[in-house]
Amino acid sequence: MRGSLLHKEIESLAGALALGEATDADRRAYREHIASCTRCLTELGGEHELARTTATIVQARDGEVWDPQPGNVLRRRSRGLSPVVRFAAAFAITFGLAASALHYFAVPARTAPASVVSYIPAAETIRHGATPAAPQTQQRRLMVYHNVVQMARAPVAPSESRSLAAQPSSRTPEIAAVTVYPQTAPRSKAPASVPVWRDPVWRTVARMTTTSLSETSPQRVSSAEMLQLRSAGRSLTNEAAPLGGETAINPQPPMIAYAEGAEGTTAFEVLIDERGMPTKCVITKPAGYRFLDEAVCKAAMKARYSPKTLDGRPVPGLYRDAFTFRVSSNESDGLPKPIH
């Protein structure tokens, strides 16, 4: 009885905390309750956890671009009956030509640059596909970009992580020996350092670098949309891509990967629906260790994507990428060795 009463109170306390209306006494009471009640801790989380969820809502709100113009809202039903018509007409006069001019001229003007932007990668793609003027040796060469995850283990040293984080930007991209599926859009990404976790004895570092190399095999056309694109010729497409760049997919191999010294390349495809949500992850080339494949797919399904667009409309698409895992055994400096 007492417990349930307290539980009701704690909900209102947590609400106040999340809304930033709590006093110091409220915070203390909440902390004390959380410390003794595991159920509340798992269900509600700590005090900052609640504020973080609220912050997501604020973030979603501030990112909104949808802005219905007065003309749009109030003219929608102008085809209706008497009072509605009179009111809408009054508003049309009030806002005058300005609103209608905004509606009719500003909207096409806004969409036009968007199609221009989306045209550039499409032109690139088509040029790659058939350029008779290109030299014979260069004709079928495609730039292949892929990610390499380098895992290293090193003894814990607090100052070291900072120097490691500063390191990657100065390094040049490394060339890997393993080829993967080509990407249509050329990407340039600074290599990112991805510290994974700390262990009391030694720490592990999975560092991701984007490497590139040329390949002679022709581009694989697997999906019907691709064929459609080629035949249509004038269709403008943007391929699906992860939001926040390719480093948004951040596979975290389990501890056993380090212990086993698992190395390998995992190539995968993620189906992206028109909302940008991943629906399915398919391993097209397994690394040879199931936990590496699973780590990659798990990370890929966690990321959000910008959907593929066809003529400016979002359509379901496919995102292809690959990760190469390397284990660095050099424990003295903790820095990953260059590949081959």
Add this chain to the structure above:
Amino acid sequence: MEQVYLVTGISAAQSRVEALVREHQTKLARYIRRMVGDADVALDITQDVFFSAYRTLQREPERPLTAGWLYKTATNTAISFLRRKKILRFMSLDREHDVRSLRIDERSAASIDLQAAMRRLPAEQAAAIMLTSYAGYSSQEAAAILGTSADAIRQRVCRALRTMRAVMTESV
């Protein structure tokens, strides 16, 4: 004589509604869109809210209409819409509704997560969380708008956040 009075009444009401529209329209429309999850429906409801503001001012020209009144009307309309939609979904008359309710054109992950969570919330909790976190009212103000106590609002906010947290952290 009567006609003259009517005309001046309309123009006064009209100018006040116009000011309200200018100030609150975009925010209100976005708020309603989050509540109902559909831009078209949101525009319709926004329009209804401003029409009813206009009618109210025509009837009682002295009545002070604030943003709170607009949000109250909007919330009530949105809640009754959500209830109607729920019945439709329950009777599975309209499968389209489910698909359409996800169509919010903002691309950010936060926006997608928020909308996914909103679909799972009961209407009262949705209204509480949207009025406070999204529209920026304090829990007292939200309580006045929804006609409950501030404690009840905080409780609803907490329950809504719990659901949202579960939605955001679950791996797809």
